[in-house]
Amino acid sequence: MITSIKETEFTFPGQIGFYKGKVRDVYIFEDKIAMVATDRISAFDVVLPKPIPYKGQVLNQIAAKFLAATKEIVPNWVIDTPHPNVTIGKRCEPFKVEMVIRGYLAGHAWREYNQGKREICGVLLPNGLKENDKLPEPIITPTTKADQGHDEDISREEIINSRIVSEEIYLNLEKHTRALFEKGTQLALDKGLILVDTKYEFGMYHGEIHLIDEIHTPDSSRYFYEKDYDRNQQAGIPQKQLSKEFVRQWLIAHDFQGREGEQIPEMTDSIIDDISKRYIELYEKITGDTFQEIVTVNLSEDIEKAILQTL
Template sequence: MATTLVNTDFNFPGQTAVYHGKVRDVYSIGDDLLVMVATDRISAFDVILPKGIPYKGQALNQIAASMLDATADLVPNWKISVPDPMVTVGYRCEGLRLEMIIRGYLAGSAWREYKAGMRELCGVKLPEGMVENQRFPEPIITPTTKADAGHDENISREEAIAQGIVTAEQFDTMAAYTRALFKKGSEMAAEKGLILVDTKYEFGLRDGKVILID
């Protein structure tokens, strides 16, 4: 019978800290490395459920590693190696407090706001007369910033720069990377007969350079 790994308590050589998240346990090694363990814990609506799911951590970790490898020629990322199906070792980065959401279609929360009369989303003007699930002429980037409390908040490029969340150069680099990742992801989905409607990417800084972390 399959077993689950829901808790870890490692003490690696050079370990300086450990963080137990809702799903992942993250161990800091020295000043520059992280060991991330994708456990079998399940989180739903910010609640960790009492039982895990066998192999869930392996599936989650290996999907992430596969996607990082598939796009490494387009965008630099944090991954160094996967020494175990549930573990990724990578570079420690300073996370940027901006999630880069990119949408290829008018769906989900964007459609709900559009239906309510909104014609501008995160500084991006939307054309009149669109219908639910209609494809945008070009994918649009609608970032959100992490709120101190409550849900993430929509934000425009100009607002993000004005608030000092990112510099103009950082935002433009993230936007270019986001478009390249979405194009690659859409091509990979199409090969399987699927449509990539929208997704989000998270970035960080390492040695002052923007790299993909999630």
């Protein structure tokens, strides 16, 4: 029984291209794409050597739920989700920028702030903040969208001046990002969670901006428990996070942050099982639904058939 899938190598009628991302395999057709959420896992922009059972299913199903819940704010790329690991969607031309929005000082932003920086992506931050403090208002800290290697912080002015996108489009991306974050914040609070930070990716389809990729998943977002937040902050206790941060922290504890010369620590069966269980826990907390594990003899064959039938 195959419960995880590291990569796919399909060939479909009408296929004109293929793209292998950090964790997704994308089959390209004339006006649509078939995206397979594999069980690969990445951290610090490095793909780790072993897959995590059910991770792809978790991410794909969370994304499908929240894309459906936000389609009135901005059109999105989804046409169908014929399998828990598969989304069929419109073939959009992606913008080479990721729209990161932060309501709290956590993760990468905190690490930068803790090193003394008070300006991130052109946004000034006040002195005296602690890790995980709520920011005076949500800030947008974009990054470049790298095909290979590390995404890099970039400011609004740099994006516009370098013509990565036009000023008109960028301002629309900011507007959509804030509206999506507001909606995501409310959906999270409904589940007793705080949406700490997240990222959105956009593309153009037939002259209209569309939301693409995944949204509000533990790989693209960070959540805290709302009921514990104030008490933990006042006591100086670390917030329990619903995000991929626990994987990053495990790597950091083993002296790996994706830098040249660093070795990825051994991913034992125990570690893989722990990460898989955490992803399932994240799914159930974020969606409020009970996770239904795929039961199959051959996950790869099931995925291929689902795509063929939909196409």
